Amino acid sequence: MQDLDPQGLLKEVLAQMAHTPDARLREVTAAAVRHLHGFAQEVKLTPDEWLAGIAFLTAVGQACTPYRQEFILLSDVLGLSRLVNLMHDAEGRETAGTETSLLGPFFRDKAPVFPLGGSIAVHKTGGEEICLFGQITDAAGRPLPNAWIDVWQTDAEGLYDLQANDATVMDMRGRFQADAEGRYHLRTVKPIGYSIPMDGPVGAFVHRQNRHGKRPAHIHVLVAAEGHRELVTALYFADDPNVDSDTVFGVSSSLVVEAAMGVPGTPRPDLPSLRYDFRLSRRAAGETGGRVGADPSQILPAAE
Amino acid sequence: MQDLDPQGLLKEVLAQMAHTPDARLREVTAAAVRHLHGFAQEVKLTPDEWLAGIAFLTAVGQACTPYRQEFILLSDVLGLSRLVNLMHDAEGRETAGTETSLLGPFFRDKAPVFPLGGSIAVHKTGGEEICLFGQITDAAGRPLPNAWIDVWQTDAEGLYDLQANDATVMDMRGRFQADAEGRYHLRTVKPIGYSIPMDGPVGAFVHRQNRHGKRPAHIHVLVAAEGHRELVTALYFADDPNVDSDTVFGVSSSLVVEAAMGVPGTPRPDLPSLRYDFRLSRRAAGETGGRVGADPSQILPAAE
Numbered sequence: 001m002q003d004l005d006p007q008g009l010l011k012e013v014l015a016q017m018a019h020t021p022d023a024r025l026r027e028v029t030a031a032a033v034r035h036l037h038g039f040a041q042e043v044k045l046t047p048d049e050w051l052a053g054i055a056f057l058t059a060v061g062q063a064c065t066p067y068r069q070e071f072i073l074l075s076d077v078l079g080l081s082r083l084v085n086l087m088h089d090a091e092g093r094e095t096a097g098t099e100t101s102l103l104g105p106f107f108r109d110k111a112p113v114f115p116l117g118g119s120i121a122v123h124k125t126g127g128e129e130i131c132l133f134g135q136i137t138d139a140a141g142r143p144l145p146n147a148w149i150d151v152w153q154t155d156a157e158g159l160y161d162l163q164a165n166d167a168t169v170m171d172m173r174g175r176f177q178a179d180a181e182g183r184y185h186l187r188t189v190k191p192i193g194y195s196i197p198m199d200g201p202v203g204a205f206v207h208r209q210n211r212h213g214k215r216p217a218h219i220h221v222l223v224a225a226e227g228h229r230e231l232v233t234a235l236y237f238a239d240d241p242n243v244d245s246d247t248v249f250g251v252s253s254s255l256v257v258e259a260a261m262g263v264p265g266t267p268r269p270d271l272p273s274l275r276y277d278f279r280l281s282r283r284a285a286g287e288t289g290g291r292v293g294a295d296p297s298q299i300l301p302a303a304e
Numbered sequence: 305m306q307d308l309d310p311q312g313l314l315k316e317v318l319a320q321m322a323h324t325p326d327a328r329l330r331e332v333t334a335a336a337v338r339h340l341h342g343f344a345q346e347v348k349l350t351p352d353e354w355l356a357g358i359a360f361l362t363a364v365g366q367a368c369t370p371y372r373q374e375f376i377l378l379s380d381v382l383g384l385s386r387l388v389n390l391m392h393d394a395e396g397r398e399t400a401g402t403e404t405s406l407l408g409p410f411f412r413d414k415a416p417v418f419p420l421g422g423s424i425a426v427h428k429t430g431g432e433e434i435c436l437f438g439q440i441t442d443a444a445g446r447p448l449p450n451a452w453i454d455v456w457q458t459d460a461e462g463l464y465d466l467q468a469n470d471a472t473v474m475d476m477r478g479r480f481q482a483d484a485e486g487r488y489h490l491r492t493v494k495p496i497g498y499s500i501p502m503d504g505p506v507g508a509f510v511h512r513q514n515r516h517g518k519r520p521a522h523i524h525v526l527v528a529a530e531g532h533r534e535l536v537t538a539l540y541f542a543d544d545p546n547v548d549s550d551t552v553f554g555v556s557s558s559l560v561v562e563a564a565m566g567v568p569g570t571p572r573p574d575l576p577s578l579r580y581d582f583r584l585s586r587r588a589a590g591e592t593g594g595r596v597g598a599d600p601s602q603i604l605p606a607a608e
Binding site: 040 | 308309310313314316317320321323324325326329330331332333335336337339340341342343344345346347348349350351353354358361362363364365366368373375376379382383384385386387388389390391392512513514515549551553556
């Protein structure tokens with residue numbers, strides 16, 4: 001034990017952690033400690049501010065339920081989720097797959113399966129009906145026969161099914177199996193933009209930052225084919241006023257779309273259509289297929 | 305919206321936060337975001353690791369109760385609490401007050417008041433009785449008449465009263481008012497070292513780091529006098545085997561003590577005694593008196 005200054009303290013903390021058997025845990029933890037101390041020193045964090053930070057993180061943790069992951073929301077609004085996505089995409093960049101986007105908190109396993117051409121708008125059918133179609137290929141453009149595509153989105157009022165009164169009902173989501181050429185087509189209604197949950201600690205934080213807290217209208221997509229990296233992405237509508245200021249930084253220009261009449265090749269010329277072809281990267285050897293923002297129920301207390 | 309790389313993303317996140325009205329919140333948040341992104345980029349955080357981090361922070365938040373502050377414990381084992389203490393002390397360094405140490409999670413308001421010379425070991429009287437005495441002064445050595453000193457510690461089995469079966473009982477803690485010369489003396493039993501709570505997510509983390517998770521034996525002290533900065537510190541026993549490897553980095557050499565027979569000036573020559581004089585820094589103008597690790601009940605859900 002010595003009379004420590006901040007540099008000496010950091011050395012002592014790292015020394016105590018230097019015997020972590022798992023080399024990767026040791027590396028990640030050491031970097032986290034260096035940045036945490038660097039942050040506190042840079043801003044000269046005061047005791048009152050430290051306590052406010054503890055209180056905030058505690059409130060975020062306590063706001064998590066089997067149906068709400070407030071820490072993922074915090075990661076989203078700080079741009080961390082997008083950063084992890086970007087780095088993960090770059091790992092597979094040589095294969096030039098479709099860009100990824102955030103999974104978000106509303107994905108549900110075991111959505112209903114529909115035949116090609118079916119509509120995911122079963123209960124809430126209001127809004128402008130559109131057709132989404134295209135082809136699922138590998139990064140070189142070779143069709144992936146019988147690939148699966150999951151889509152989910154808000155209804156035309158900006159709500160996911162999980163936000164409705166009866167969360168046992170699945171709506172505005174579905175699974176489709178592409179044909180032997182990897183082609184898919186489905187119907188939905190045009191989603192609208194919405195606010196992130198503003199009634200919790202993360203919402204209060206965003207509010208104190210004078211941010212609008214909104215996400216531009218989008219359709220979530222998860223595409224899977226044997227031997228390929230699962231693609232988690234979303235399509236964003238160009239006519240949404242917040243397409244350039246997404247609160248969770250999910251938008252890339254390659255994911256911005258519009259639905260229009262007269263799109264060549266649409267199986268539904270009677271509807272505004274949008275074509276999007278998804279390109280899947282090959283899964284690397286040993287890759288676990290980890291999904292950014294995997295089903296939060298895995299990491300939350302079980303529902304009662 | 306652009307096609308972002310990590311640098312472009314960071315710029316966009318900071319731009320969205322640039323309109324935070326509170327200048328200090330803007331500064332602290334911007335630094336936090338820069339370090340968070342810097343950390344993730346430095347270690348190339350993967351989606352699986354990101355999810356493990358979310359799960360860990362969620363578990364820490366969910367482990368907090370009205371009687372347990374797991375985020376403060378996390379801050380402690382990462383050395384952050386000590387760093388905030390060090391920086392706070394340095395702010396008042398010109399006045400050379402006694403060094404501070406961690407408040408820890410076991411402080412309680414409204415401990416019983418004893419007369420000078422009384423013993424805080426009321427229920428658990430086992431262990432070696434010792435006498436703690438000294439003088440409370442300002443940084444220049446001028447006595448602070450009628451200053452208050454709070455002490456709290458484990459019993460001779462290494463447990464705080466809050467860890468006993470009946471948490472309504474206060475024991476091994478008490479308040480004393482110094483005399484007109486700022487002199488105090490009290491009796492207690494020698495505390496022993498103990499483990500931080502190892503049954504929660506922070507304990508599991510420390511275990512994975514191969515750290516012993518122990519704190520050396522110590523007596524917590526909080527000293528208060530009108531117009532002076534409240535002093536939160538602790539006295540550590542030199543003969544504890546972990547005095548050089550405290551899991552929460554609380555020890556400074558100036559706070560290491562031993563109890564011995566024949567200490568000059570002891571009011572109890574019949575007991576092993578230790579003398580410690582506390583020097584309080586003057587409170588700066590506008591200082592709120594924020595306490596590192598203030599009563600956690602302020603930032604936790606109310607007890608049921």
